[in-house]
Amino acid sequence: MNSFIKSAPITKGILIFILIVFAFLFSSAVRLTWVYWADNMIDGNVFKWNNEFMVTTNDSYFWAEGARDLILCDRDNASMGEYYQQNCHQENDLSPVNDPLPKITHFLYDILPFSLETIIFYLPVFAASLLVIPFILIGSRFNLLLSGFIASLIAVVSTSYYSRTVVGYYDTDIFNLFFPMMIVWSLALAVETRAKPYVLLTALEMAVYRWCYPQSYAIEFAFCGLIVVYIIYVCIMELDVKFDNDKKTNVPSRVPSIVLCIVWYLKIISFYLLAIISHLFWNVKNSKNVFNYQLLSIMLISMIEAPFVIKIAAIAVLYLIIFRIKVDKAILFILACSAVAFLITGGFEPIINRLDSFIFQRDGTVDYSGLQFFSVAQTIVEAQNIVLKDIPLRLNGSILLFIISIIGYGWLCIRRPVMLLMLPLLGLGFLSIWGGLRFVMYAIPVIAIGMGFFIFRDRKS
Numbered sequence: 248m249n250s251f252i253k254s255a256p257i258t259k260g261i262l263i264f265i266l267i268v269f270a271f272l273f274s275s276a277v278r279l280t281w282v283y284w285a286d287n288m289i290d291g292n293v294f295k296w297n298n299e300f301m302v303t304t305n306d307s308y309f310w311a312e313g314a315r316d317l318i319l320c321d322r323d324n325a326s327m328g329e330y331y332q333q334n335c336h337q338e339n340d341l342s343p344v345n346d347p348l349p350k351i352t353h354f355l356y357d358i359l360p361f362s363l364e365t366i367i368f369y370l371p372v373f374a375a376s377l378l379v380i381p382f383i384l385i386g387s388r389f390n391l392l393l394s395g396f397i398a399s400l401i402a403v404v405s406t407s408y409y410s411r412t413v414v415g416y417y418d419t420d421i422f423n424l425f426f427p428m429m430i431v432w433s434l435a436l437a438v439e440t441r442a443k444p445y446v447l448l449t450a451l452e453m454a455v456y457r458w459c460y461p462q463s464y465a466i467e468f469a470f471c472g473l474i475v476v477y478i479i480y481v482c483i484m485e486l487d488v489k490f491d492n493d494k495k496t497n498v499p500s501r502v503p504s505i506v507l508c509i510v511w512y513l514k515i516i517s518f519y520l521l522a523i524i525s526h527l528f529w530n531v532k533n534s535k536n537v538f539n540y541q542l543l544s545i546m547l548i549s550m551i552e553a554p555f556v557i558k559i560a561a562i563a564v565l566y567l568i569i570f571r572i573k574v575d576k577a578i579l580f581i582l583a584c585s586a587v588a589f590l591i592t593g594g595f596e597p598i599i600n601r602l603d604s605f606i607f608q609r610d611g612t613v614d615y616s617g618l619q620f621f622s623v624a625q626t627i628v629e630a631q632n633i634v635l636k637d638i639p640l641r642l643n644g645s646i647l648l649f650i651i652s653i654i655g656y657g658w659l660c661i662r663r664p665v666m667l668l669m670l671p672l673l674g675l676g677f678l679s680i681w682g683g684l685r686f687v688m689y690a691i692p693v694i695a696i697g698m699g700f701f702i703f704r705d706r707k708s
Contacts, residue, residue: 321357443566453550
């Protein structure tokens with residue numbers, strides 16, 4: 248790929264832009280095929296209202312109500328009454344006027360010359376196609392530009408993602424993969440380059456993702472967990488504890504001395520733990536983990552339960568304190584304060600609640616006087632459990648291709664260990680076995696980038 252870039256009369260930046268545009272147009276065109284099909288039906292008008300195609304899901308109408316009410320409120324519609332003018336919805340209704348998707352739609356309505364019906368119908372096409380950007384950016388960073396490009400084409404047409412972002416599917420699912428992949432991109436760059444701007448970018452992406460899709464809490468928490476694991480790994484590498492071979496030979500090997508063997512190994516484990524703890528707290532100034540502490544502190548602040556504006560302000564203030572003022576010695580105190588703020592404003596509770604609603608409360612059948620009652624999750628197709636063999640079919644249509652993709656991803660992680668940051672997405676994908684079909688799509692980026700790397704990889708990667 249490098250030789251192609253050097254021989255071509257265009258720069259790498261222009262090439263990246265061209266690939267992004269091509270992949271974006273490809274994704275959009277594939278999603279618009281439904282419009283062509285509907286327009287060529289004998290009675291295609293049955294799908295239309297006000298000369299525009301109707302959105303296709305129940306949730307779409309729920310979000311559209313919020314967008315409509317914001318637009319009417321903007322027009323100061325006196326016929327709706329004083330309460331409506333002040334609150335942008337009718338008294339006692341459940342219109343989602345304060346949610347991000349209606350607000351984004353309202354903004355687009357103000358700046359674009361299209362009707363509300365047109366915007367909500369076509370928005371999923373172009374919003375979902377943004378997913379191609381992080382794939383190509385990741386590929387560019389790791390000298391795997393064609394791998395990233397191929398991965399972007401695979402991801403946008405994957406069954407699970409396509410079916411929930413097709414034209415007319417006006418729902419928050421359009422944000423489900425774009426923001427996590429952007430976080431993976433900026434977080435990988437932050438870890439590898441230790442550049443301060445990527446720390447700020449990661450925190451801002453997490454805050455915006457949470458604002459657009461509140462259910463993102465668990466996956467953001469998983470990213471923080473991986474940084475904690477990386478901090479421990481760096482500590483172990485810095486310690487470089489070695490034991491002489493003659494000391495190891497003193498380990499009792501006879502069967503009657505098995506208890507002494509266990510005690511000896513427990514001493515070794517205890518020594519490592521104490522060494523790690525002491526290194527974490529007493530060797531901060533000279534540790535490579537200072538940057539990781541800074542990164543984790545800002546990531547935790549981006550996850551606090553607070554209004555969006557307050558959260559952005561807190562991220563900006565903490566960034567200035569950490570990187571503009573020399574506070575390396577106090578970084579553990581700052582990290583502790585961030586952790587306390589995270590725990591006080593939510594902590595593990597949202598994750599537990601999500602697991603409880605998606606997994607533990609799914610068996611809601613109750614037999615009473617011959618009647619059976621079902622929980623809400625049991626009446627939704629996307630919330631139904633699937634078996635393990637169905638996951639490959641929903642991801643790339645074939646068990647063989649799935650295996651190849653997993654091999655490719657494993658290979659990529661061996662060459663580029665930082666790509667282990669994508670593991671939370673793979674884990675959420677397999678959670679579909681217990682949590683329902685909706686979770687399968689989270690594994691798509693891992694499968695796509697694994698296939699892209701397997702098909703095309705730079706010799707130096």
